[in-house]
Amino acid sequence: NQSEEKLVEYMDELEFLALTAGATIDKRFVQKLTQADSKTFIGSGKAQEIKEYVKEHGIGTVIFDDELSPSQLKNLEREMEVKILDRTNLILDIFAQRAQTSYARTQVELAQYQYLLPRLTRMWTHLERQKGGIGMRGPGETEIETDRRIIRDRISLLKEKLKTIDKQMATQRQNRGKMVRVALVGYTNVGKSTLMNAISKSDVFAENKLFATLDTTVRKVVIGNLPFLLTDTVGFIRKLPTQLVESFKSTLDEVREADLLIHVVDISHESFEDHINSVNQTLMEINAHQKPMIMVFNKIDAFAYEKKDEDDLTPETRKNISLDEWMKTWMSKSQYPTVFISALNKENFPEMKKLIYDEVLKIHTARFPYND
Ligand code: GDP
Incomplete structure (x- = not known):
């Protein structure tokens, strides 16, 4: 069942977030409601069940996958007598650590x-x-x-402090002159930093945790005599707290002011299409969705699928669609240049570099029409 699968994925992601924050996970609880309870988010029966479990097993914290209203948080803590974290609080905590x-x-x-x-x-x-x-x-x-x-x-x-730094950063960006600016965008943990390192031979912190990247890194890169600036940006995530969208404005300015976006996707992740949508959503929110873009599907080395039986009549699931078959789906109709790589093994790097070169050259030529 599709929605069950989604649910598991959301919980997986929440668990990954919690691990990144340094927690150990004991148990998952789910409840299906058509509408969240305005007072306690979950139903009272479920709250009771969790409360008993928490008591019995000496659990320290209960984490919710949504943002709870101030009163829901208060009511839940009072009712369950345990520390409650919501998704927003958890993400803020990770950002604070990093x-x-x-x-x-x-x-x-x-x-x-x-x-x-x-x-x-x-x-x-x-x-x-x-x-x-x-x-x-x-x-x-x-x-x-x-x-x-x-x-x-x-x-x-x-x-006030941010305003001052924003101004400094804007000046810095201006001083970078007219060099073509390329920004790596993508869901968190898709391999942006790894790709940045591989392309620019620099040493950006890459780690299999969410949000290893908080600050943008800018590197000068040269492909076939064509220099451009490459920026690594903060990872996008589903349900990014609104407080963060606002306060990371300047980080996103790098994206907003980029000439070309390289949208990195982790194709080995089951929900990669959701990730693409949520990145596009954020791009729309910051009004950067009409920029030239290259789609880079990363981690092809980790792409796994279960081969279909010849006479197997069960419907196709995500798991038995091969990479080749995927490429013939909506991907082949994409309006953007597309490439499939492994940043880890540097697989298909010549193709990717060619795509980047072509796009950068187009922008460069439009900007300096009289140079040849
Ligand atoms: P970012 O959050 O998008 O910057 O992602 P990172 O560059 O930090 O990478 C996240 C994790 O994915 C790290 O553990 C990387 O080693 C891993 N990774 C990156 N590229 C690849 C790839 O092509 N194949 C595989 N298997 N893992 C990769």
Whole structure:
């Protein structure tokens, strides 16, 4: 069943995120609801079931795959008596761990405070409970207000700081002159950094975890005497917290200001089509969807499929479609130049380089029509 498969994939991804954040996973719970419960997100029976499990097994944290509203979070923590994380909080935590430059750290801090602000009440009641406060003698409204004000001030300060850095970065981008700019885009963990390293012979941090890349890296690359700038960008992900979309504006500026996009796809991943859609969605949101683009399907070395039996009449599933067959599907009709590679083994690199060369040359020629 299609939706069951999707569900498993979403949970796999959430588990991968949680592992990246440093958690160990004990158990998964799913519930099918036509609509999320406005008070507790999940139904009360399910909440009870999880609560009992958590108690019995001494679980420290329950993670939800969606963003919970401030009140849902509060209600769930009160009901299940355990620390609750939602998808947004989890992703913010990973970004916080991995931010390397002061720019990235500032962006993450801003996103975290924006996430925190509407959830402050919860924090305080908790703190109060830890201190042994009883029932309604929770924190005084004034305390919450003071704290809100401090956070609001901090938010404006961080925004100012980012504005200054944004300006510096814009100037830097301008100073790069008229060289053609190419940006690697793609879902997280598809191999962008690996490809960047392979093409530019540089040493960008690549790791089999989500969001190894937080900061953009720019490298000058030359293919067949044609120089251009190549940028590695932050990985896109399904349901990226809105706070992050906003605060990573400048990272995405690299994409917005690029002349050419190289959209990297992990074809060995079962949901690669979903990934493509979610990247395209983000490109649309930042108004970068009409740029020239090259589709690079990566990890062909890891592409696995179960061969069909000659007289097997069961319907085709994703698993028994071979790479060759895939290439004849919508891929062959793609409006974009397309290439299938392995960044790891440098397979089909000459073809890929040729495609990049051709596209860069087109842009270059349009920009400098009188040079030959
Ligand atoms: P990014 O998040 O898109 O920058 O992805 P990375 O470059 O960090 O790569 C994520 C993981 O995929 C790493 O473990 C890489 O070694 C692995 N990877 C990258 N390219 C390939 C490939 O062509 N084949 C295989 N099998 N693995 C790859």
